[in-house]
Amino acid sequence: MARARSVDAAAVQPAVTVRGLVKRYGELEAVRGIDLDVTPGELFGFLGPNGAGKSTTIKILCTLVKPTAGKATIAGLDVLTQRAAVRRQIGLVFQETTVDDYLTAEQNLRFHASIYGMPRKSVGPRIEAVLELVGLSDRKRSPVRTFSGGMKRRLEIARGLLHSPRVLFLDEPTIGLDPESRQVLWRYVDELRRREDITVFLTTHYMDEAERCDRIAIINSGTIVALGTPASLKGEVGEDRVRVATADNDAAILTIKKKLKVDAVPDGDALLIAVPDGESFVPRLFGIGIAVQSVSVSRPTLDDVFLAHAGRRIGDEEPAAPRRWMMGGGRR
Amino acid sequence: MTAQAVERQIDVAPVVSPLGGMVHELRAIAIVWQRDMVRTVGDPARLISTLLQPLLFLFVLGAGLSAAVRGGTGGADYKTFLFPGVLITGILFTAVFSAISIVWDREFGFLREMLVAPIASSSIVVGKCLGGATIATVQSVLIIALAGAVHVPYRAGLMFGLLGVVFITSFTMTAFGLVLAARVKSVQTLMPLVNMLLMPLTFMSGSLYPLGPGAPQWLDIVARYNPLSYAVTASRTLVIRSLPKTSPTRALFHGLTWLGWPVPGWLDAIVVAAVGLLLLTIACVLFSRTE
Numbered sequence: 001m002a003r004a005r006s007v008d009a010a011a012v013q014p015a016v017t018v019r020g021l022v023k024r025y026g027e028l029e030a031v032r033g034i035d036l037d038v039t040p041g042e043l044f045g046f047l048g049p050n051g052a053g054k055s056t057t058i059k060i061l062c063t064l065v066k067p068t069a070g071k072a073t074i075a076g077l078d079v080l081t082q083r084a085a086v087r088r089q090i091g092l093v094f095q096e097t098t099v100d101d102y103l104t105a106e107q108n109l110r111f112h113a114s115i116y117g118m119p120r121k122s123v124g125p126r127i128e129a130v131l132e133l134v135g136l137s138d139r140k141r142s143p144v145r146t147f148s149g150g151m152k153r154r155l156e157i158a159r160g161l162l163h164s165p166r167v168l169f170l171d172e173p174t175i176g177l178d179p180e181s182r183q184v185l186w187r188y189v190d191e192l193r194r195r196e197d198i199t200v201f202l203t204t205h206y207m208d209e210a211e212r213c214d215r216i217a218i219i220n221s222g223t224i225v226a227l228g229t230p231a232s233l234k235g236e237v238g239e240d241r242v243r244v245a246t247a248d249n250d251a252a253i254l255t256i257k258k259k260l261k262v263d264a265v266p267d268g269d270a271l272l273i274a275v276p277d278g279e280s281f282v283p284r285l286f287g288i289g290i291a292v293q294s295v296s297v298s299r300p301t302l303d304d305v306f307l308a309h310a311g312r313r314i315g316d317e318e319p320a321a322p323r324r325w326m327m328g329g330g331r332r
Numbered sequence: 333m334t335a336q337a338v339e340r341q342i343d344v345a346p347v348v349s350p351l352g353g354m355v356h357e358l359r360a361i362a363i364v365w366q367r368d369m370v371r372t373v374g375d376p377a378r379l380i381s382t383l384l385q386p387l388l389f390l391f392v393l394g395a396g397l398s399a400a401v402r403g404g405t406g407g408a409d410y411k412t413f414l415f416p417g418v419l420i421t422g423i424l425f426t427a428v429f430s431a432i433s434i435v436w437d438r439e440f441g442f443l444r445e446m447l448v449a450p451i452a453s454s455s456i457v458v459g460k461c462l463g464g465a466t467i468a469t470v471q472s473v474l475i476i477a478l479a480g481a482v483h484v485p486y487r488a489g490l491m492f493g494l495l496g497v498v499f500i501t502s503f504t505m506t507a508f509g510l511v512l513a514a515r516v517k518s519v520q521t522l523m524p525l526v527n528m529l530l531m532p533l534t535f536m537s538g539s540l541y542p543l544g545p546g547a548p549q550w551l552d553i554v555a556r557y558n559p560l561s562y563a564v565t566a567s568r569t570l571v572i573r574s575l576p577k578t579s580p581t582r583a584l585f586h587g588l589t590w591l592g593w594p595v596p597g598w599l600d601a602i603v604v605a606a607v608g609l610l611l612l613t614i615a616c617v618l619f620s621r622t623e
Contacts, residue, residue, distance in 0.1 A: 064448060087450035098441035102371050114363035115449035117356040159445075 013076050015040045015167050015199035016061065021070035023056050030056040032222035033070070038199055040166070045213030046203040047302065049314045053222040054203040055095075058171050061201070062092055075166045088116065091160030091168040091198075095175050097152050101145035105136055105155055108144060109162055116163040130158040133195060134188050150181030154188055161192060167199045168192075174209065186212065205314055207302045218306055225309035234300045237308045238274025241298050242281055245270040247291035259288040274300075360451040364459025365466065368430065372467050379471070382429075386422030386475050390414060390482065393540070408581040411482040416567035417539030419475050419494065420501055420560065423468035424534065427502040428526055430464035431509025435519050447619075454616035457510055461612055464506030465499055472498040485574050493570040497601055501563040504608030511611050514618035537561040544586025556588055559607040562600040569597030 016038035023031040031053045038044045046054045059065040061072055063083040072079045075089045099108050106127060113123040131137045134154040144152060153173060160168055170189070174182040186209075193200060202213065210216050211230050218226040218233070226233055244264070246252040249271055256264045256273065264271040275281045278297035285292055306314050372379065390411065398410035437443040446456050476494055480486055509526070516522045534540075536551060537560035543552050555561040565588050572585045588595045595603075 062448065084450040087448065092448055094441070094444065096441050098445040100367070100371075100437075100442045100445075101440065102374060103367065107367075107370060111363050111367055112445070112449075115360045115446065115451050117359065117450070 013040070014038060014073075015042065016044075016072070016074055016201060018057070018061070018072045019070055021057065021060060021072055022068045023053075023060060023065065024068045030222055031060070031067070034219075034222075034224055036217055036224065036227065038167075038201060040199050041197070042214045043193060043200045043202065043212065045210045045216040046201070046219055047205065047207075047210040047216050047306070047314075048203075048219035049205055052219045054219055055171060057219075058169055058201070058203055062090060062169060063087060088163065089166045091163070091165035093153070093156045093160045093168070093170045093173055095172045097149075097156065099144050099152055099155055099159070102143060104141050104143050105131065105147075105158075106140045108155065109159055112159050112162050118163055126162060126164075130161050133161070133192055134158045148181070150177050150184055153177065153181075153185060157185075157188065157192070161196060161198070164196075165198065167201055170200060170202045172203055172205070174204075174206070207314075210302050216302070218302075218309055220306070220310035226305060230302060233305045234302065237300045237304050239276045239300070240274070240278030240281075241300055241304060242273045242275060242278050242285075243267070243270050243296045243298065244273065244285060245293040245295075247293065252290040255288055255290050256285075260284060270294075357451060357455045360449070360455040361459040361462065364446070364456055365463045368433075368460065368463030368467065371433075372430075382422070382426045382471060383474060385425065386418050387478075389418040389421060389540075390475075390478070394418070394482065397540075406580045406583060408579075408584050409483050410584075412484055412571070412575070412581050413542070413568075413584045414540065415479065415482050415484050416494070416571045417537075417564050419472055419498065419567060420537070420564050421534050421539050422475055423472050423498055423502045424505050424530055424560075426468040426471050427464045427505035428509035428512075428530060430467050431460060431506040432513045432519075432522055432526065434460055434510065434513045435517065435522055438517065439519065453619045457612065457616045457619050460510060461503055461506045461615075464509065465503035468502030468505070469495060469499045472502075484571055487574055490570055490574045494567055497563060497567045497570070497604075500601055500605045500608065501560075501567075504559065504563070504604050504611060507608050507611035507615055510615035511618065514615055533558060533560050537564045539564045542584045542586060543588070556590070559604055561588060562595075562603040562607075565595075566597050566600035566604065569600065573597075 014037045016036070018034050018036045021031055021034040022029070034053075034057060046057070048054050056065060060067045061074060061079060063079050063086050066080065074086045077086045077089060079086050100111070103111065109127045109130070110123065113127070118126070127140075128137070131140055134157055136151065136155060136158065139147070139151070144155065147155065157168075157170070157173070160170075173189075174185055177185065189200065192198070202209070204210055213230065215227065215229050216233065217224045226236070228236075244252075249266060249269070252271060253264045253266075256262060256271075262273055262275060264273045266272075273281070282295055282297060285295065303313055306312075394411040394414045397414065401410055434443060437446070447453060472495070476491060476498075479491075484490070512522060512525065512529075516525060536554050536558050538547075538555055539560070541547070543555050543561070568585055569587060572582055575581055587597070588600065
């Protein structure tokens, strides 16, 4: 989502900085040297498959896990040496729910206000404000166990915002929600970004959620393989993607290379070709002596970006052989 | 981000929280305590069931035992003797179960909400400990109110003394529960473990029968190393002392001894408190390491 905003002179300091971050668990290297800067006010997305190191990085930024090496700051505060101060500056919404089912929405928020040391007289109005923001004002006094999954998640977002953090971390915020609840949740996230002076740091493995971000970092096997706006990342992998199935794919690769001077790579039982203009390219496939069975043209998606950098799709279990082909032709 | 500049509208005034310190930690302890209160009041079924158990001990087991031992006690009232033991036994389970609710909190994620807050994890542990102690003490008020039914005199000094011992004991037992909860992460494992530990602790504390000359010697020795014996003896010292000098029930009671030296009742209470503080410290250390 191309969201525009003014640059506040006082907020030039990055909301999040990460330098050479490494986290090892014994033999396993979960995070292998990550560097990034998040600008204040940004919706920053961390896109990658499960086990890529997204959650570990978030846990380090939230002071829950100590890094093996490297440095990270939130609003200029060091996550290692200024833990309590960092914790006041961040709001957290985890993958799993962390609200107390037996308390009401308001009691949950009051609990949070106390453990975050909010000034007493600000608590009441602030609770009203955040509940209104996530559309739960009328459920203030209901026990949380009567809430749906989507409502609980919204309550958690309200709670994450309660103490006015500078950075709100959303770790897979829509996991386990039905499509409708996901949509509702995103409407509220957009709304909170309009109203609150806040940076949102999101992890996801959903492409459509990554598309909403101002910038995304694509993470695979503990390293950032690409970083930029969704549009620029997609631009890097070639404008259009032509998917063609032929009777003999191996022979077709050679023919296409020779006659059309472009690279085709196998993708499942078809071939993928990256070209600037897919529609005008398709007719050229006919008449070069390959037996075309089907053709389709699509705009590149973030999944294609991931495929280009990681050599596999986000849903795949094992990485395929690296396919760096798209970087050669389509880069601009 | 695009370069195009659009002024953002910010309607919600941000809150600035001053940086922590002792006041903040005390407030955290208070809210953890308060949450336990709110949850307990919201769950009367649990309150009633924990209340019924001591009544069962006192009026059913007590009645049966009194009848069985009547000949051998020289006219002593066994139910009177049993009263302090039942009082302590009754709060054990309440206190320990209150503590291990933190395992449920871990399972349902709420522990995380507490542990990621800008507070010391020991504030959570202390708040939990005070919560368990409060719930158990309030519960014991109802048992203490029945003192007259088993011929324990209603005297202000005795009542407050008993409440004091009960509070110290339930604080210690909650801390004990927290130490278990810090190490054992699943409720399924913890429940049988608690039963396995609490039953022998209760039976070897002299809560249900007299220790001293009449008891098997090994039991007498084991009891000396059982913190619960000190809690039972402290409360029983108070009850026995409030009885008339001529009461035959007095003869049933023998305090604990260290190398032949009779341990006074106040020291019994201090032993319980010291064990409680030690367990609390251990629980704080364990919880600061968990996440």
